[in-house]
Amino acid sequence: MNNYRNLRVALLGCGSVGAQVARILLEHEDELAARVGSRLELIGIAVRDVNTKRDVELPQELFTTDAEQLILGADIVIELMGGIEPARSLILSAISSGADVVTANKALIATHGEELAGVAEQVGAQLYYEAAVAGAIPIIRPLRESLAGDRINRVMGIVNGSTNYILDRMDRFGDSAEAAAAIASELGFLEADPTLDVEGYDAAQKATILASLAFHTNVPGDAVHREGITQITAGQIEAARKAGYVIKLLAIAERLVDDNGVEGISARVYPALISREHPLAAVHEGKNAVFVEAEAAGSLMFYGAGAGGKETASAVMGDLVSAARRHVAGGPGIPGSTHADLPVLDIENVETKYQIMLEVNDQPGVLAEVAGVLSEHGVSVARLEQSVPQDANGTATLVIGTHSAKESALAATVTALAASGAVSAVSSVLRVEGN
């Protein structure tokens, strides 16, 4: 089996993922050698402090603080430091010295992925980042390879485990938003800065990566429309349930045609209603899933753990084996994939259904007035439910499900509804996805 020289692997970073990668490399050395056709030799692990206690016991002599020096001798560099710098510079110098790079660095790929892929293509090196989106779930490789002969129309993912955990608790156990967030935080589901999760920043970075891959187009991070889950209330979840929906934070990348007939991409993150019959509705707790709609393949879903040291290490190892096989086999591997250059369209071009909740004065003529406002703006009503008034003021709740409408039409409708005498408050406007 050992018919090729050893491949020298350098590891940058030794947090929960890095420690697991090092463990697997050392423990499964023979099995990996059989799969690759060559031994994978871990030549060192670059860390900030060689004396830090690690999740896994590893030989002390592997550790170094000199990352620059370490990567010079490597065939393959695994970057698990996170953050933009020094990760970006180290990856660039690894690529320039001819090494292949495997990274789990979502923020870096989302912001500098095109730059890194461009440099890699120039020198004939490869950049792998399966672990950057949806942890253990193989989604990058299916998008780049399995569906390479098909035409993807939409990618819709639950790609942030902590917000899914919060929304799932609210839906299945009737928790308030605060209670669910407290439990998520206690279980370590939320990032140190929970804003990254609950305001949708993390999901938006993954949407950038998914959109770029699915549509062979560079989608910059600031082109992703982003809304978080902080406005979601138990009342909205309950109203969604009554109408047969569950609320999920979705990262969506979609092929669209704008009003001028221009084909482009929409990339967006927001909490949306999705039918309880949809496969994404069954994604509970901190799990992730990516639902893909392709012209020929139809609907596909990829489901699994979106985070965790061991789980993410599995994706890193898959990339490492691919990189190593490429070394043994020769040849430059898969070419870069941003060749389509479709424009990224504004959220105004998106058309979805909506669920609108209004507080209305319970008096004759209210329904007619509300219906009038909707029809004036070309928004058509699919279903409507009015609660009995709950307080002395005679305020009732009106839940309206609309047919598909443009974002722009909806925005104008909501402004008009808020200004209407019959409506005391527009308490919720949420999109409905996945029809």
Add this chain to the structure above:
Amino acid sequence: MNNYRNLRVALLGCGSVGAQVARILLEHEDELAARVGSRLELIGIAVRDVNTKRDVELPQELFTTDAEQLILGADIVIELMGGIEPARSLILSAISSGADVVTANKALIATHGEELAGVAEQVGAQLYYEAAVAGAIPIIRPLRESLAGDRINRVMGIVNGSTNYILDRMDRFGDSAEAAAAIASELGFLEADPTLDVEGYDAAQKATILASLAFHTNVPGDAVHREGITQITAGQIEAARKAGYVIKLLAIAERLVDDNGVEGISARVYPALISREHPLAAVHEGKNAVFVEAEAAGSLMFYGAGAGGKETASAVMGDLVSAARRHVAGGPGIPGSTHADLPVLDIENVETKYQIMLEVNDQPGVLAEVAGVLSEHGVSVARLEQSVPQDANGTATLVIGTHSAKESALAATVTALAASGAVSAVSSVLRVEGN
């Protein structure tokens, strides 16, 4: 973009999948060229009769009846004829002439996969067969590549759409087995010979392929334990529902250790109870899904269409693009994967939970007698439900859920129960999977 010579693609067979592959090749020529870095030129389609009407309108001059001649000029051969011969001989001569081969031929890969892969490896050609298992769902590539650095413990799939359609109708609409099968047949879900579906032969071929890939071991078709769904009744489905389960026909490949401490593989197909909370329980109608448990990645699921011309064509096209990129890039691609050579263990070594249904005489001491028989054979009861007697003879139905037990212990238990005076009939014994 066109920086490499055209790649010559020959198509063998032009049924529902072949016609879609030809359509995509012709319609998406430019897009495919951009993705591959070279034009894919369809040089001909070998068929039995050039005058047969096809699902898609295709240029008449592409058709030929001389498959042997056609493949001589090809860089990549796509085999979609099905059956063992002449498919096997044609693939062997394509490989021998240096071409890469893409096939959707499940029966051929299940029975001759090792032979074909061996010859391909010798000459440095590649054999791709993503479409042979679970249609459009990318499962082969994730198993061969994404999880190549992980250690798979179990693969459990719903890989036959027609039996899933039948069981799903029985479960969700209360259909009888006959009524559900009649609808499945009307909708074209069943093969010309429905035995292949309902007796589990089709699922067993897919189990062979999945087991071989997941465990890097050649698993011969006759080593797969196979039971079909023809014995499944509405009563069993109802009893499963009451206990929180749904019945699915599962193809399972699992890493096991036998009583002598020998590590091996179990490959089996049978209808089994699975918790309604399990992701596989939400796979409805004719959909397929493959659930994978790996040491580091944890639980993953791949879901989508398991059949259909367009859907299967998507998987074929993904393989074709991979093969074409390999030609452009050079190098031999992924090495063969049957290097572990684990023994295939008999079903006797499998340990699962069971649900047993008994018809018992409704008289004092019956429960004690039944419980005694179970405990004598080391089978422990997890739950038990006794119906009120429904007929004048005073016969009651007893539903027993067991803890995990070996197949051999269970077989002895069932024999003893059948011989017991308290039991008038053992009406059902089903395994419970997915704990």
